[in-house]
Amino acid sequence: MAAVKPLLAVRDVHKSFDGLTAVDGVDFDLPAGEIRAIIGPNGAGKTTFVNLVCGRVMPDSGQVLFAGEDITHLPAHARVRRGIAYTFQITSVFTQLSVYDNVALSVQRTLIDHKERGESRFSAADLRRGVDHALERVGLSDRSAMPAGELAYGHQRLLELAMGLALKPRLLILDEPTQGLSDSEIEGFGVLVREIAADATVLLIEHNMPVVMALAHRITVMDQGRVLAEGSPDEIRANADVQHAYLGVSGDA
Amino acid sequence: MADKTAMRSLLLHVAVIGVLLALNFVLPEYHRGVFSRILVLAVFAMGYNLLFGYCGLLSLGHAMFFAAGLYGAGLTVYHLDWGVAAGFAAGIMAGATLALAIGLLALRTTGVAFMIVTLMFSQVFYLTTLYFTTWTRGEEGLVLRQDVRQLGLGGVSLDLSDPATRYFVALALFAVVLFATLAIARAPLGRVLVAIRENEERTRMLGYDVFANKLAAVVLSGLFCAAAGAAYALLFGYVGSSFAAIQYSILPLLWVLLGGAATTLGPLVGTLFMFYVIDIASGFTSAYMLVVGVALIVLVLFFPRGIVGAIRERWLPWLP
Numbered sequence: 001m002a003a004v005k006p007l008l009a010v011r012d013v014h015k016s017f018d019g020l021t022a023v024d025g026v027d028f029d030l031p032a033g034e035i036r037a038i039i040g041p042n043g044a045g046k047t048t049f050v051n052l053v054c055g056r057v058m059p060d061s062g063q064v065l066f067a068g069e070d071i072t073h074l075p076a077h078a079r080v081r082r083g084i085a086y087t088f089q090i091t092s093v094f095t096q097l098s099v100y101d102n103v104a105l106s107v108q109r110t111l112i113d114h115k116e117r118g119e120s121r122f123s124a125a126d127l128r129r130g131v132d133h134a135l136e137r138v139g140l141s142d143r144s145a146m147p148a149g150e151l152a153y154g155h156q157r158l159l160e161l162a163m164g165l166a167l168k169p170r171l172l173i174l175d176e177p178t179q180g181l182s183d184s185e186i187e188g189f190g191v192l193v194r195e196i197a198a199d200a201t202v203l204l205i206e207h208n209m210p211v212v213m214a215l216a217h218r219i220t221v222m223d224q225g226r227v228l229a230e231g232s233p234d235e236i237r238a239n240a241d242v243q244h245a246y247l248g249v250s251g252d253a
Numbered sequence: 254m255a256d257k258t259a260m261r262s263l264l265l266h267v268a269v270i271g272v273l274l275a276l277n278f279v280l281p282e283y284h285r286g287v288f289s290r291i292l293v294l295a296v297f298a299m300g301y302n303l304l305f306g307y308c309g310l311l312s313l314g315h316a317m318f319f320a321a322g323l324y325g326a327g328l329t330v331y332h333l334d335w336g337v338a339a340g341f342a343a344g345i346m347a348g349a350t351l352a353l354a355i356g357l358l359a360l361r362t363t364g365v366a367f368m369i370v371t372l373m374f375s376q377v378f379y380l381t382t383l384y385f386t387t388w389t390r391g392e393e394g395l396v397l398r399q400d401v402r403q404l405g406l407g408g409v410s411l412d413l414s415d416p417a418t419r420y421f422v423a424l425a426l427f428a429v430v431l432f433a434t435l436a437i438a439r440a441p442l443g444r445v446l447v448a449i450r451e452n453e454e455r456t457r458m459l460g461y462d463v464f465a466n467k468l469a470a471v472v473l474s475g476l477f478c479a480a481a482g483a484a485y486a487l488l489f490g491y492v493g494s495s496f497a498a499i500q501y502s503i504l505p506l507l508w509v510l511l512g513g514a515a516t517t518l519g520p521l522v523g524t525l526f527m528f529y530v531i532d533i534a535s536g537f538t539s540a541y542m543l544v545v546g547v548a549l550i551v552l553v554l555f556f557p558r559g560i561v562g563a564i565r566e567r568w569l570p571w572l573p
Binding site for chain 2: 054056075076077078080081085086088092093094095096097101104105106108109112113122163167
């Protein structure tokens with residue numbers, strides 16, 4: 001176990017905005033194949049932390065390693081092409097484009113990458129197949145011609161997920177994916193995330209504790225820009241510091 | 254379903270070219286001349302549309318790309334005695350090179366700043382054409398004589414000042430750029446450009462280098478506009494600095510807005526419409542710009558997406 005290199009390794013990253021420290025010396029290892037949840041109170045630095053990982057924000061100091069390579073200075077779009085996909089906290093599908101075109105943007109990205117590596121040629125048939133497959137996985141096949149803006153909110157979140165999936169990421173980062181979903185939608189979402197985890201590593205920020213406890217293999221708790229605790233769901237539930245900082249003193253939030 | 258749509262829109266575009274071809278034989282002499290000019294200017298509008306309509310970048314300086322083509326062709330043919338084909342190539346190269354340089358600088362800005370930066374560069378270009386009056390003859394311009402406007406094609410010499418030849422050459426250029434626009438709109442690049450227009454940050458997080466794609470759009474747009482400028486110089490034989498003035502940066506914007514931004518046929522429809530509104534109105538009154546203004550206001554009020562855009566929205570959603 002100790003010899004296995006983590007897929008993602010973050011070393012002592014710091015980030016502050018106008019003197020306000022958001023991330024304050026975080027070390028973080030994420031082995032391949034895991035579903036990891038990051039929890040913590042508002043303002044704990046969770047979103048800034050994942051933004052440092054996906055490159056939307058550059059760290060003041062520290063190092064980000066992905067699959068053993070230093071990606072600290074790579075721009076976000078280059079990180080996506082190496083296999084780090086990010087789905088937004090606030091749904092941001094392309095509302096004017098059809099559902100099909102939204103997913104096609106992801107699929108063509110992977111097809112262009114294959115072509116550039118000389119693995120295969122770009123073909124319209126492959127594009128169509130890839131889009132159909134991704135839409136099928138999230139159950140939106142019958143809506144592919146609709147403008148994405150006309151989808152119900154829950155379906156927009158699924159589309160967002162389909163766009164992430166279609167990138168065939170090695171690491172999929174989900175920022176509060178169940179926010180605003182109904183209970184039945186959350187249930188379907190959980191099934192989907194477990195399926196995704198069969199071939200990708202998943203890192204999710206989530207406030208909904210039952211979802212976190214049910215899905216995550218391990219949980220990282222952040223508070224005030226630092227890692228407060230890390231462990232299995234049971235360990236986190238039992239951790240006194242966490243109860244104090246986040247779950248509420250009574251311990252069964 | 255997608256194949257049927259593609260076939261339908263391809264047929265429509267072929268039909269449009271067919272109708273324009275037939276018009277050469279039925280239009281009266283005056284209107285045939287007007288149409289040749291409109292076809293060339295529609296190429297200018299299509300170039301503008303690629304950047305503004307698809308990629309969402311509003312430039313107020315596209316006169317410089319048109320004029321780069323105009324002068325690239327005009328100066329080499331007039332002063333260096335280059336042939337028509339070489340002059341045309343020089344015009345295109347001048348426009349594309351200028352677009353690359355301007356793109357690298359101006360794309361560091363967005364929104365209003367981008368509009369102002371492009372406007373400023375275009376003014377610099379305009380003033381440069383006036384500064385070198387010795388070669389450009391400024392506003393008065395250069396006139397390319399009929400005997401230098403001969404296109405040699407495999408032993409046959411085409412006289413570009415002949416009305417029918419001029420019409421066919423203009424139509425050929427129009428067709429090439431129209432189908433190129435259609436191909437780009439359907440290609441992965443077109444999808445990325447629209448995505449950038451809709452949500453830049455999301456596009457970046459799907460693994461696209463936003464800057465590089467915008468730069469590609471600026472260069473292609475500049476190239477199309479320069480092709481229009483070069484063709485204008487060679488077909489109509491006049492190369493003057495008025496084509497580099499601010500008016501020629503505003504006109505393509507109006508043509509595209511009228512016809513329908515991000516539609517393949519909108520630029521042609523918009524150019525045609527505005528040309529004839531001015532033409533007809535000036536026959537009745539000297540205050541024809543007032544008529545143009547009213548027409549613009551009515552269109553913006555009732556068809557905010559332009560003529561072709563409104564048709565697409567209401568009746569033909571498959572229009573590209």
